Amino acid sequence: MLYKKICILAFLICALSSCGFEPLYVEKTSGNHLWYYNNKFDTNIVQEMAQIKIEGATDRIGQLVKNELMDTLNPYGTPKNAKYFLKLEPVNSRVTEQALRNDITATREKIKYTLAYSLWDRESGQLVNGQTFIFLSYDLLDNPYSTTIDKKKVEKDGAKILANDISIRIGAYFHSVKTKRGNPDEF
Numbered sequence: 001m002l003y004k005k006i007c008i009l010a011f012l013i014c015a016l017s018s019c020g021f022e023p024l025y026v027e028k029t030s031g032n033h034l035w036y037y038n039n040k041f042d043t044n045i046v047q048e049m050a051q052i053k054i055e056g057a058t059d060r061i062g063q064l065v066k067n068e069l070m071d072t073l074n075p076y077g078t079p080k081n082a083k084y085f086l087k088l089e090p091v092n093s094r095v096t097e098q099a100l101r102n103d104i105t106a107t108r109e110k111i112k113y114t115l116a117y118s119l120w121d122r123e124s125g126q127l128v129n130g131q132t133f134i135f136l137s138y139d140l141l142d143n144p145y146s147t148t149i150d151k152k153k154v155e156k157d158g159a160k161i162l163a164n165d166i167s168i169r170i171g172a173y174f175h176s177v178k179t180k181r182g183n184p185d186e187f
Contacts, residue, residue, distance in 0.1 A: 049174060052079070052084040052119070053079060054069050064156060084120065085120045086166075092115075110137040111158075116131045117129065119173070133162075136157065
């Protein structure tokens with residue numbers, strides 16, 4: 001039984017290493033393109049991401065995404081002399097009715113939030129642009145207040161997921177820039 005677990009674990013480690021997986025916040029300690037975790041996290045990426053000023057977000061869900069990103073990227077407040085600027089486009093939402101009754105009224109709605117973003121550097125221009133989306137749904141209840149509460153919870157959850165996706169993609173960008181330079185000590 002123990003042998004079987006060890007074999008499965010070894011297989012998973014080999015499969016994960018062969019797919020090109022690289023840890024995002026772990027310091028690279030050897031020069032031969034191997035990653036080794038020695039209880040040190042690479043804080044250069046976090047420091048670079050803390051220099052991002054977030055702009056845009058004029059709609060409600062966009063403001064929720066902006067607030068989540070500010071909490072994630074700028075935990076000590078908006079940088080005074082920002083090195084990077086993250087521009088958020090207005091969130092596009094598309095609602096689809098689901099679970100129709102016999103009288104063709106819906107009992108559930110599915111909503112798709114789509115958000116385009118771009119990261120700019122003051123000196124070199126646009127660095128990253130992309131689009132993220134999420135599908136969520138909520139029930140249409142007999143009580144309109146309950147439906148409104150469900151809808152607001154979906155907006156809040158969707159904003160967290162969108163912000164998390166954007167911050168991971170930006171972190172991956174900074175990680176790729178750092179690893180292409182070859183020297184793990186400089187950024």
